Amino acid sequence: METRSNPKEGKLLYHLTTMDNIKNIIEKGLLPRSELTKRSETFKDTANSEILSRRKEQSLDEYVPFHFFVKNPYDGRQFRDHPDIKFVYITITREFLKTNNGVIIPKHPLSEANHTLETMPYSHGFDAIDWDLVAKRDYLDQECKRACMCEALHKGVVPSENFNSIVVKTKEDYNLIDQLIKQFSLKCHLNQNEKWFI
Numbered sequence: 001m002e003t004r005s006n007p008k009e010g011k012l013l014y015h016l017t018t019m020d021n022i023k024n025i026i027e028k029g030l031l032p033r034s035e036l037t038k039r040s041e042t043f044k045d046t047a048n049s050e051i052l053s054r055r056k057e058q059s060l061d062e063y064v065p066f067h068f069f070v071k072n073p074y075d076g077r078q079f080r081d082h083p084d085i086k087f088v089y090i091t092i093t094r095e096f097l098k099t100n101n102g103v104i105i106p107k108h109p110l111s112e113a114n115h116t117l118e119t120m121p122y123s124h125g126f127d128a129i130d131w132d133l134v135a136k137r138d139y140l141d142q143e144c145k146r147a148c149m150c151e152a153l154h155k156g157v158v159p160s161e162n163f164n165s166i167v168v169k170t171k172e173d174y175n176l177i178d179q180l181i182k183q184f185s186l187k188c189h190l191n192q193n194e195k196w197f198i
Contacts, residue, residue, distance in 0.1 A: 008131040012091045012164060013066035013152050016075050019086035019173055022166070026180050030090060030158040033061040058117060063103070063153035066092065068134070070196045073145050079197065087197060088177070089167040096162055097152050098122045104129070108149035119153065165189035169197040 015030060025031075033056075055061055067074065070089060078087065104125025105117050120128055133147040165188055166181075168174050174192045181190060 007069040007134055008129075010068060011094055013068060013094055013097060014070050015064065015066050015090045015092075016078060017088050017090060019088055019168075019176070022088055022177060023180055025090065026160050026177075026184050026186055028157075029160050030064045030154075032064050032156060034059075035062075035157060037061075055117070060117065060119075060153070063155050064158050066097070066152045066154070068129075068150060068152065071198075072148050073139050074149060076139070086173055087169065088173065089196060091164045091167065092154075092158060092162055093164050094152070096164075097154055100154065103153050103155075105149075105151040105153065106130075107146045108151075122152070125152075160184070160186055160188070163188040165191055167191045167193050167196060169194050 017025060017030075078085075102122040103119045104122055105119055106125050106128035107130065108117070119125070129150045130147045133144050134150065136144050137148060138144045139148065163186070166177055168177060168190075169192070171192060174190060178190055180186075181188070
């Protein structure tokens with residue numbers, strides 16, 4: 001698994017979801033919010049509703065979002081706001097997104113609910129990220145925090161066969177997902193790493 005030290009050089013992208021959603025995700029893939037709504041899928045949602053509305057206006061609800069490293073500002077907020085929810089990370093390779101018309105949001109505005117998010121093609125967006133600032137991980141510095149909220153987006157469904165790994169916090173969650181992986185004959189790594197969820 002990747003270390004904390006150099007997010008620019010990492011090979012993976014990370015999507016945070018919950019144990020309540022994992023069976024549907026393994027069975028049907030990672031669906032963008034617009035597709036979940038269209039299919040009337042039931043899913044556990046922990047995101048900010050005002051921000052979701054703003055993203056829908058920009059058609060960003062048609063994309064599945066990923067971050068470039070774990071324990072970013074978004075993840076930390078989810079863990080703090082929802083201490084009783086069991087979270088799960090799904091990873092894909094950066095190469096998958098790069099070769100499948102992925103786009104990047106190189107940094108976030110101070111208030112996403114009131115600003116337009118800039119999206120760029122993957123290669124240009126990757127170069128536009130301030131990686132030196134991202135490497136500092138100083139979330140008390142607002143500019144650093146904005147840079148660390150950079151996202152990679154995949155338009156449409158990410159099929160579960162394209163998952164690189166699923167990472168959980170507890171042995172109990174590991175065992176439950178292990179059964180699902182076998183049930184749906186999914187070929188991806190399954191790992192337990194409690195430190196990712198602190």
